[in-house]
Amino acid sequence: MVHSLRQFLPRFQWAWVACVPLTALIVIGWGLAAHAQDAPEMDPMYPIFLLNNLWVFVGAILVIFMNAGFGMLETGLCRQKNAVNVLSKNLIVFTLATAAYWFIGYSLMYGEGNGWFHFDGLFFDPSFDEAEYIAEAKLVPSLDFLFQAAFAGTSATIVSGAVAERIKFTAFLIFSLVLTGFIYPIAGGWQWNGGWLNQLGFYDFAGSTLVHSVGGWAALTGAFILGPRLGKYSENGTPQALPGHNLSIATLGCLILWIGWFGFNPGSQLAMDSEVPYIAVTTNLAGAAGGIAATATSWFTAGKPDLSMTINGILAGLVGVTAGCSVVGMGGAFIIGFIAGILVVFSVYTFDSLKIDDPVGATSVHLVNGVWGTLAVGLFANGHIEGMNGLLFGGGMTQLIHQFIGVFAYGIWTLITTAGLWYALQATVGIRVEPEEEKIGLDVAEHDMEAYSGFLKDSSGVGISE
Template sequence: MDYGIAIDTVWVLVATALVFFMQAGFAMVETGFTRAKNAGNIIMKNLMDFAVGSVAFWVLGFGIMFGPDLSGYIGKVDFLSLGSFEHLELSIPKEAFLIFQTVFCATAATIVSGAMAERTKFSSYLIYSLVISAVIYPIAGHWIWGGGWLAQLGFHDFAGSTVVHSLGGWAALMGAWIIGPRIGKYTSDGKTRVIKGHSLTLGALGVFILWFGWFGFNPGSTLAGTNTEAISHIFVTTNLSAAAGAIASMILSWSRYKKPDVSMTLNGALAGLVGITAGTDIVSPSGAVMIGIISGIVVVLAIEFIENVLKIDDPVGAISVHGICGAVGTILVGVFATDGGLLYGGGTKLLLVQLIGVGAVALWTNVTAFYLFKAINKTVGLRVNSEEEEEGLDKKEHGTESYADFQPRVVYLNSDQI
């Protein structure tokens, strides 16, 4: 037995389990930051985008993403992932690599649900989760991780700030824009109303789960449990960026709103995690702190801009956390990379390549997602009707309620019973 291969394989499978658990984190964040009447619908969407995405990625997406390169833009289609994929020169079994990449694909798809929460038809959600998992995500992923044209340029996105997070964020942007805001989000004169989520506790639990899962997301992308030095370094940079992001968002929200805002601080931690994911392997701990600080500041400003200026209703801040901070973090690799970064004497070459990659994935995702959501809207429809939205998607879409009625029953006794 080759013990090195065994260690690498077990490490990748453990990391896979950690990334899979991030589905629970996303579910808790989205549920907590939205209203109780839609909690079951959100849980169902987070469950089914993983289920649908797993099958779609296995049937079609994996081959498109990692099959032999065809002109730099797409991998050779391999239905049911039956090929040997020897060209990848993996040190682990193909099935271990397949399941690891499957949970990454599911992460990209689930980002969209938060931005479109509380007004999207369940059937429509299943359709776009299928298309994102089978086609949109794998093609962009091939450009970067499958040996495509961006990889050939030297684009660096170690664990997916752009491949996973920005792609999911841009798709969320198109979906939230096309579907429109929730009823009551904006007044007739354009002023923004706050629609509070029903449980900051659930939202915070989700963030802690995501932070925990990110220790599989980033270090697991080494695909090598024997590379202890790299794994250890990535653990440190991942954690420092998340911590710095939370601190920066807390300070900025405290300054702007006169109180340290809980939801903004939670999103700041996520922003730091998203931001560091691209360069976690090639930035120093101090560089990770700087990326976290910048991401934590950017997420607050981006949430305000998207909500108040663009008038796009994103209940959980997914567009800002994943789309904007994913792009910012990827670009900052060109600044803070210890080998080739602008601050380390590397000039602008890497920075320009990072800008090209971010722009290309943004363009690809925005265009394809726009037409996808428009097509769904014209056919089966994206949005529930106003009555269903007001009563809640749990009742109308699933015929259930997520929370039992805990209010005490009042029993009136007559004088003979006292």
């Protein structure tokens, strides 16, 4: 009897632990219901106000959790000797983005301005009329800041993978602060704060260009100025494979990012309404199509299905539909994702041939398909939003021209500012580690530690995947 009880107790304990989140949700739901019952005495919009704010709060958490996905993805696609460094960059970048965006970034993006430049002072610390926000079911300012700060962090995280395995940690920190505090928010206000591009008619719902291609352009300039990793190219210029050390965590990272995208795109509706599930479905279809297309393309071109291409194909599809997920049909979303999956494979091959070394394919995923997805709005917008029709749905060239102008404006802005910043850092603190440090790995050279201490060693003590 005692023996049976001992066997049962661990199961009971795990069942009890599993009940804790459910109990918490019940308590929260009960509290919201209680507020909702009292709400009519205050304002009939109170339940909607609560629901909208709760949904965007969940969306913000999902987007923040995407940092875990980026960390796993980039670490897995890089070599063992640089795992600590890649993880450190992905973790610290969100802390820096939050601080820089609070200090000045949010003010530059959402302050008062003239369509080109906005500013509302330093150190975001809002005051607001709660009754007004309830009556209009608006997001409270602090929650809007949290959601937008998560997006700012994403733009810098994109850069991390493209410059991996040879950048100085200090240089990356400084670059991330300037990108999230100044470069990204100034340009972001051109569209999302009613700036000149918004007034023109440019449309980017959740940031194919504002977040992904801005991060992609910054990544491209960094990878180009840094130069390729040691051993990436043979003496005759042929690209050499430097395979990642852990495709298991890279795949996990992809899946985390896919889940996080349901905060990124549906959360950008900034309300819980009937559009949220529609946006979620178009997002999911594009990701699925991208994975299918990239797998098939790599299989056809290389003779074998490449898991890393499947991973990047899924992400390419998600990036591609981010601009138009609210204005394209489900068929259009699938086509956008499918084309993105093809593009990402050939883009990786092209950047390799140009000797632009991007260890994780960030420029191919975020830059190339950020541009493609933004232009795709001008092709596939199907009138889901009144008056928003692309070329293939009777809208003529107008929307496509607006999308071209937006892509061009963000490209020029980001290329000039980030290239200038990289060269300034190169001339001062330096941006690339010494060859000896790169050979032994940045984990030891930059952090004096190993990701897998005591594991994965051969008889000589050298890491197997180095």
